[in-house]
Amino acid sequence: MAERFISDRNLKFLLYDVFDVESLLRYPRYSDHSREVFDMVIDTAMKMGKDLFKPVVSEMDRNGPAYVGGEVKVHPAVRTIMREAGLGGWIGATFSYEDGGQQLPEMVGMTVPTAIFSAANYSAAVYHGLTAGAAGLIATFGDQAMKDVYLPKMLSGEWQGTMALTEPQAGSSLSDIAAMATAAPQGYYNIKGQKIFISAGDHDGVDNVVHLALARVKDAPAGVKGISLFIIPKKRICEDGSLEPNDVNCAGVYHKLGYRGAPITQLAFGENEDCRGWLVGEANQGLAYMFQMMNGARIDVGLGASCIASAAYYASYEYALERPQGRRLSSKNPLDPQVAIIDHPDIKRMLLFQKAVVEGSLSLLMQCSRYADMEKVTQGATREDYNLLLELLTPVAKSYPAEMGILSCSQGLQILGGYGYCDEFPLEQYYRDVRIHPIHEGTTGIQALDLLGRKMTMKKGRAGRLYLEEVRRVIREAGEDAQLRPLAQALDKALGLLEKVTAHLTALGDGGKTELFLADATLYLEFFGIIAVAWQWLMQAAAARKALAGAVSETDGPFYAGKIFTCRYFFGYELPKIEGLAQRLLDSDGLTIAMQAEYFG
């Protein structure tokens, strides 16, 4: 039961048919690769997903991390997975050759394996994923000595990497970070502070943990302008290569609703005045540096949510195919045999919703990876444009999959009825696991402020204009196909509404009405996200139509038909939701500003 968790066929469709990953091969960075290499990456990841990650997904949930004697014990599979991820080159897959990587495109080396592993077992996939993010920070901003010490051990999966931002008094508000770094004459800094909610912050599946942590150098300016980035290892590296404790203590693990296969920890740095950290790059630039990892982590969160939703989708699809219950709506004869529930339109609607969310989100995330890849191989203004597009879409690609992933897993659970609520079936775990995603790496509210308050206004709104051009190109192309023309027109109309709403809101901001401008930012993010995913569905439908025009195999026919139906579903059932959202967003009456705390009582 519930064998499938993700479709490699769909990943190949996105890579080759929608996003033409082969076009990257012409750039020197990727010229060593080929479609054969990409296929091999996908096939190997699928095999690892099936053989290594999936078999322990329920076990890791039921036997979560234990905090024993100041240390965190995790499932033994974690050590195996970390080492396999290292040996197989998965941690450094997108790193450049000189940093020990394989120089694969993000689409192939990051998005594909992260998707597959996350769908197979989300908790198990975060350990090496976080390590790749932390190592990436060192590769980009660290000096050669840091790279030499940390990268080999991290890329091999022997050492865990983390991002350590959150503090008890500074959750969403990074400007209140208080961990303190005092320069020592030896070149390092003495660190003192507490961090909370640190994923994989301590465990026995690795030999060391390398925290990429934010702290304040003594006398630094207040707020985000005074935050620096440090490497703070759990065990520091002696000159002879041996490890010694670095006064990094794990104070406990959180007991969580889901995502139980990975520990979220509380950490204390320097309780005994003997914790050393090494400054990465320049002082007071830490937040800017950290955004590289944070943006990557946000994409990973979107991907994780989409892929938990993918596993939930296949589990409910398999159930719906096999479960007999009831008769066709048009049948009143109780002696007719029961039909499989997938024959009920309402069940198909629920499955279409799941498919629309899962594959629409994956497509949006692949789109982001494509921009990241293009950023790596282009220069100057072109490069900056790709960066702007990626920056703009990151909060959307984090939040739409996270928020809709919850609803998607919930629909999957609903398809199973009472069984969905019971732990004999996998749905209830997916439902618990996916609930973390609108929270970690910046809540949906924070993403919304980022999108509307920052990304839509930076560079005089250039990111937004570039985005509109991107969507309009797809509208133009799809509009040439008579069958897709009504959908292209609907998306064009939606884009008009997006412009109208955006103009209305940014005018409030420009007029100094900051609170009114941003009060409903979360709804704006939702509104923006639906349109962005409609764009992705139109791209997918156009690619499917193109493929159907050629020779099509027996299995490809239903695959492409499914793409076109799901695109129609999205435009018929999901896109209309923007109407109500626009109605609200255009009515800036300040209700939530005027509401008083005591009125809730």
Place this chain on the structure above:
Amino acid sequence: MAERFISDRNLKFLLYDVFDVESLLRYPRYSDHSREVFDMVIDTAMKMGKDLFKPVVSEMDRNGPAYVGGEVKVHPAVRTIMREAGLGGWIGATFSYEDGGQQLPEMVGMTVPTAIFSAANYSAAVYHGLTAGAAGLIATFGDQAMKDVYLPKMLSGEWQGTMALTEPQAGSSLSDIAAMATAAPQGYYNIKGQKIFISAGDHDGVDNVVHLALARVKDAPAGVKGISLFIIPKKRICEDGSLEPNDVNCAGVYHKLGYRGAPITQLAFGENEDCRGWLVGEANQGLAYMFQMMNGARIDVGLGASCIASAAYYASYEYALERPQGRRLSSKNPLDPQVAIIDHPDIKRMLLFQKAVVEGSLSLLMQCSRYADMEKVTQGATREDYNLLLELLTPVAKSYPAEMGILSCSQGLQILGGYGYCDEFPLEQYYRDVRIHPIHEGTTGIQALDLLGRKMTMKKGRAGRLYLEEVRRVIREAGEDAQLRPLAQALDKALGLLEKVTAHLTALGDGGKTELFLADATLYLEFFGIIAVAWQWLMQAAAARKALAGAVSETDGPFYAGKIFTCRYFFGYELPKIEGLAQRLLDSDGLTIAMQAEYFG
């Protein structure tokens, strides 16, 4: 932390200001009572909620029922609660005096205590609630001998009552029920069959369990026309009053996502050919009888969902008041002190959503109770009209709170950020508990078919017309208040859309296009539910405006202001969602009918 779970102030507002429960006192059935009695009921229930139910809510979740040696062990509090519920008269509160009850109105005797106990501890509240429902069936359809045997023990909380419908091959499809009843010469029937998902189907908190079960008399017609209702006790009652086993065996309990304080069981009747059942009323009329209990249970489910959401609302409200984080959107100075998160418009929006769902749902459920009360005290055509209104609104009052309760608890969890995801805080339990409600007592899909396929068309659409009249009366009255007029106009417009959509869909049904008519019934239910709750909010706002025109105490001022703000929230943020739904519902393109199972692969 998280002390409050429901507002008795709000319950009194609904009873006295909105639904004028005192107007019932003029009817003989209720003439023994008074406002003082009603107040005492509320106050006593609040005290029981605080002292008896709430203290074990987390404990009952963590130490769920255990299946040991063929029997189910539950938390010891269950026995205490059952006995207290019996001794306090809570189980028979709405029963007539001759059945051993207190003849309280449903609004006071059922809705209020069920709401309070469910908000305090949903799992703990279902035991006696189910017993009341089962006893109610016996009171209405049983003969005097049955009443004499069962009612005293059930109303005293010594015996548990259940409803036993679902079978492995017949979940949502009751026409496939196969449990078999063979008449024995002694007057009883020999029963053989299996039941699954039976809440409180076996446990050690009572001395006996009385199943109100559906089964087929041998040679009965196929389908729902051949279903009969039986009393099947776990232990049968000997002539001397002692109890002997009745070959009812519990085969296990389900391990569930939430709602863990109550066992859901698998039962086997007659494995050893010695299970006796007693026919209630006439053979083959069982489903019609059972609908009394089922409708009551559906209202209880809606109430349970609203009240779990209520507890979640107060927990997140208390947190938001106390948690400092970030600064006002208009402040850029990191040296400004942090504000409590309730000062952020986005948090207030989330709380308003919760409040709108919780109090809007409660109001709709109280409206249903009012119709039930009026049905009891009126006759003839008037009585039938009240019955039709109650029948029409039951699927809505079950599903809107269930579906929106999930989203509401989810927003509550989100307000707590990472803490919401951890089990130190109560939100994650509420989030798990509330997920059962769109499933049990008929899934949302089943409720939707009931609303559109049955309730809107029965008696030539009379229920729908009566409902429109009810809503229009509120629109007229609220429209006389200049401040509420725009809202009244918005609701009137929404009602127009409801009529348009309903006409479009029923025309399809009348034209024999049954599948097309019902394919999107779930969306119709959602659409209908939003408008119904807007109606309830307008009633509440009108009552608040009326109260504000008189002398208002210092605490009442903010209370009424909160009502008006939340009504405005509902009309500003929730009601616009009908636009997108209507767009879809008017576009009957048959997409989900044409979609093929293999396209999902």
